[in-house]
Amino acid sequence: MSQSEPKPGRGSPVVRVEHVNLDYHKEKEPLPVLVDISMEAGRDELVAITGPSGCGKSTLLRIIAGLVRPSAGAVKVLDSEVKGPREDVAMVFQNFVLLPWRTALENVVFGLSSKKDLTGEQKRERAMQALDVAGLTGFENVYPGELSGGMKQRVGVARALATEPKVMLMDEPFSSLDDLTAERLRKETHSLLISPETSIQSVILVSHNVEEIIELADKVVILSGRPARVSGVLTVDLPRPRNKKSEEFFRWVDKVYSYLS
């Protein structure tokens, strides 16, 4: 998974959300969910989106992924407008749905179905590499039913990585895992972003876990309750690796809470 493009500087925009509005419709009445949302994720940045439950975080992520069209405004990835799902953007969900009758490897290969330019052998090769990066070497031929929650989530990550995306979108990816597994996967997620072994240029993480956000994010976008507007954007300048027991860490956690309450 080598980097073939020239590397622009760290922080140069990869994802741009520009004045996005979204209305759902309830009994034909428009129900505003997102109002004038603008945000950016830059090169080598991990940006967290947070806000109250039901405010529209998943909806915003689905708009960035091209799965939902905004009612107004636009999303650009590397300067081209998002008009539908695209190859350079991948998504990891909270509960990744794996096909139970396919092995870990076959599940990752299945995620490459749309890549008509790859031969079966090339797909397997890519999938093996992605499984390796996701920490699943030796588990290629195991069926989902025999994998723990954390391992299944790793398969989800491998499936995203195998598509060699430039942007990885993650919707509460750790919230259904036990603490230790979640912690391990959090650390690995940041490594994926900065690793030269992956194609990833930006990660956008939706989370309601403020400590998780301060552990991982370079920037936090805080949404208000419904309809959601951007109520704050904070640049977390804590050095890495971050000490979750330090005073500054808790100051940052408090700061985010103060925007949420």
Ligand SMILES: Nc1ncnc2c1ncn2[C@@H]1O[C@H](COP(=O)(O)OP(=O)(O)O)[C@@H](O)[C@H]1O
């Ligand atoms: N397909 C849909 N049709 C109508 N309303 C929806 C749809 N999807 C989500 N909603 C509503 O939009 C709001 C935002 O949902 P969501 O983006 O899932 O919030 P969050 O991820 O922040 O919890 C919620 O009130 C939800 O009920």
Ligand SMILES: [Mg+2]
């Ligand atoms: Mg959600």
